[in-house]
Amino acid sequence: MFLFALWLLVRLWRRRRSGQPDSAPGYxxxxxLLGENDRAFYRQLAEAVGSRGQVFARVQAASVVLPRKGMPRRQWQQAFGRLAMxxxxxxICxxxxxxxxxxxxxGNEARRGDPFLKDACxxxxxxxxxxxxxxxLSVAAIGKKLEPFLYDRYDSIENISPRRALHVPVDDTAFADSDPLGPITR
Known part of the structure; x- marks a missing residue:
């Protein structure tokens, strides 16, 4: 036990003496995260989508699609491995x-995107x-191309407020503070 403590003290002393931090060095x-062109395109996408969705950049494929449940474990791991990197x-979520x-x-003309990812999607x-x-493309043109795929926050049953589900006409300004989703806007 004494030798282990002595070894630990010597190691700490050497590390401090060498100037290396105690945490992970070499980073x-x-x-x-995005280059200048991608940042500009991100801003266009975000403006075109508005409040109907959230734009995320550089998303891991395995966060969007996964191998089907029920596959044999080895097969599932192989399929997941193809997505992992x-x-x-x-x-747009x-x-x-x-x-x-x-x-x-x-993807531009030289790189039409990843065919495997397109098939997985x-x-x-x-x-x-x-x-x-x-x-x-203008923001309006981007919005027009994305229109069939965008839904506002009320289009999903788990996000519909009770007053909206009952189709009760109300003054939205009176409920803006009490409704967790805020006033209805269309």
Whole structure:
């Protein structure tokens, strides 16, 4: 026991003497998650989607699609492994429950996106829309392409407020403070 304590003290003394921090050494900040062009496109997407969804960038594919339940364990792990290191540039999720609504494929002519990911999304029922930032689409044009896939926060039953479910016409301003979802806006 004495030898272990002595070894630990010597190790700590050497580390402090060498100037290495006690935590994980050898790391540095990576910088911006998105490049300048991707940031500009993200702002366009966010404006086009508005309050009907949330735009997420650089999303792990396994956060959007998973292998089906009930597969043999080894097969499931292999299928998951094919997803593990892949990502989507942009995913638009439901504003209320966070479920993925649509995946944005930003592949240009040289890289048309990942065919495996497109097939996985199709099998899982997650639509994929190709929007090339180099095409110079306006916010209105992006919104028009995404319109069929966007739902407002009231379109999901778990997000409908009781007064809306009963179809009771009320003055929204009177309920703005009491309704957790806020006033109805259309």
């Amino acid at each position: 540095e900040r990576a910088g911006a 892949r990502r989507f540039e942009f995913v 439901h504003a209320g429950n966070g479920e993925p609504q649509v995946v944005i494929d930003t 199709q099998a899982a029922g997650v639509p994929v829309v190709r929007l090339d930032p180099d095409e110079g």
